[in-house]
Amino acid sequence: MYITSMSNNIIREVLSLHNKKFRDEKDLFIVEGKKQTEEIEHDWQICYFVATKEFENKIQNNGKIYYVSDSVFKKISTTVTPQGIMAIVKKKNFDIDKITNKQNGLFVILDCLQDPGNLGTIIRSSAAFGVDGIFISKNSIDVFSDKVVRSTTGAIFKVPIITECNILEIVKILKNKNITVYSLDLKAKKYISQIKFNMSAAIIIGNEAKGIEKSIIEKSDEKIKIKMTKNIESLNASVACSIALYEISKQKNL
Secondary structure (H helix, E strand, O other), X not given: OEEOOOOOHHHHHHHHOOOHHXXXXXXXXXXXXXXXXXXXXXXXXXXXXXXXXXXXXOOOXXXXXXXXXXXXXXXXXXXXXXXXXXXXXXOOOOOHHHHHOOOOOEEEEEOXXXXXXXXXXXXXXXXXXXXXXXXXXXXXXXXXXXXXXXXXXXXXXXXXXXXXXXXXXXXXHHHHOOOEEEEEOOOOOEEHHHOOOOOOEEEEEOEOOOEOOHHHHHHOOEEEEOOOOOOOOOOOHHHHHXXXXXXXXXXXXX
């Protein structure tokens, strides 16, 4: 099938998925780009591909493929220079008990993160350092937005992510399973380099401007911070998270 009209039902559905409301309703999201679509793990369901003629007979998939004109693809793409291929993927629901039952698990908790680049980088770092689960608060940016999915460069398929979380409830669940919860807080007295981390650990990262909500910090087991030179006030949220994960994983590996 070759689509040239913007009024086609498939095209309408793709356009609707640029909106969080419809991504939530349909439980679908868009993965755009050649490399990005190739990174989709086999245990994720691809509902269908939308591609230009350039990709005819080049897509390794048993599912549906809808071919569209270059002009149509340009209108449904959110990138400056579209590559001519996207996949419509079914969201995956992860079970919190199954994720947190892993021995010596490592987890990331994100409170009100707003920047898509930060979230994408944190997901990439989490995949790189063997994080077993990421919990994202209700008031954070949508992990399935085009910008976040693109910035993860495929890592979104490599680590379990649970969204729309009540962070206080997540902290309670983790602590009940003897997982030590650390808050990354600029006002902490202890530096991350001074901490002997529990082998089962979770790190909380807060909002880029406001940090972690006070009520959440109070429920965590320990507050920690990263040592910096005096002329720097704070680190980017994704950089701080990456440093923390490196320190924790280093100790776990030892």
